[in-house]
Amino acid sequence: MLLNVVGDYYLLDMPPSSMFRRLLCTSLPSHHHFNHHFNHHHFNHHHFNHHPFKPIFMNPSPHFSSSSSKMSNPRTPLSIPIPSIDKSNRSELLRALESSLGSSFNSQPLHPNPNPLIIVISGPSGVGKDAVITRLRSSRRNLHFVVTATTRPMRPTEIDGKDYHFVTKDQFLAMVEEDELLEYAMVYGDYKGVPKQQIRDFMGKGCDIVLRVDIQGAQTLKKVLGKSAVFVFLVAESEMAMVERLVDRKTETAESLLVRIATAREEVKHMKNFDYVVVNAKGKLDNAVKLMESIIDAEKAKVMQRNAII
Incomplete structure (x- = not known):
């Protein structure tokens, strides 16, 4: 000492x-x-x-x-001995494993449910956007197509409220004034816009949202939504195939047809600004739809989910 x-x-x-x-x-x-x-x-x-x-x-x-x-701490419980795996039932074995690990096994999902997606589909005239979206809606649950408001005249095969909300110019401008549109633009002399409330209502129900917009509208949405939405560029297999589809529609005058073709040539140059490109080749609509579904599934499997807030 x-x-x-x-x-x-x-x-x-x-x-x-x-x-x-x-x-x-x-x-x-x-x-x-x-x-x-x-x-x-x-x-x-x-x-x-x-x-x-x-x-x-x-x-x-x-x-x-x-x-x-x-x-x-004299009351620390002793763990239950782990029984023979071959001779014990599953419940008994699980209980012993939980005791040895010091906590119960959690039955909650290891990965949370994916967020609702906003899929923006765009592309030049004549690439089959409507055909792809129609087939996609019939094959996929919980997918809501947002009906765009427009001032253009209704075509013979179109249904108001299903294909578009056909409104007058004054009605459209009133929607703009009330800030009811996510984006809007003038396309070929007519107004087109995406209503906000539809998106909010159906995303609140857990639905994925599909927006069909022109290239100008896609550019605006890119600024508004950024990386929170998926942007898909739909294109025909060739320029010739695209022009043939426009001609076969027989809905344009010669003058408007020239404008659409010239515009389509310029719009193809914006392909690089999109997340995905889907080719809708003639007679192969199913392939284009399957590719669209694969894109949606891949997005929902991502660890870092997109999270759009409207």
Whole structure:
């Protein structure tokens, strides 16, 4: 046992087997100075206060600390022995495994349900956007096609409220004034716009949203939605195939046909600004639809989900 002096304190070193390795002595009952050797240590004129001896315990023995922690929690449950895998039933084995691991197994999904997607489909005139969307809607559940508002005249095969919301120019401008449109533009002399409320309502129900817009509308939505939406460029297999489809529609005058073809040539140049490209070749509509479904499935399997807020 050694007595060491540190400042105004006296440290009493004791053997490791003792309950405590050190006692810090703040005072000793004495009225004189020490001038002698104690265990080979020399002390010169260290004054001891007149207070009772008050040891402060420091550095408890590791053995004592370990024993103390075990004693402080006497109710720690013992784990259930893991039974033989071949001879035990599943419930018994699971219970033993949970006991050994210290927690129950969670039955919640490891990956949360994917967020509703906004899929923006665009492309030049004559590439079959309507045909792809119609087939996609019939083959995929929880997919809502947002009906665009437009001021253009209704074609013979179109249905108001299903293909488009056909409105007057004054009605359309009133929608703009009330901030009811996510985006709008003038296309070939007519207004087109995407209503916001439809998107909010159906996304709230967990539905994926499909928007069909022209290239100009896609550019606007890219600025508004950024990476929170999926942008798909639909294209024909060739320029000739695209022009043939426009001619076969027989809905354009010669003048408007020239405008559409010239515009389509320019619009193809914007393909690089989209996330995906889908070729809708003549007679291969099913292939285009399957590719669209694969894109949606791939997006929903991503670890980092897109999260559109309208």
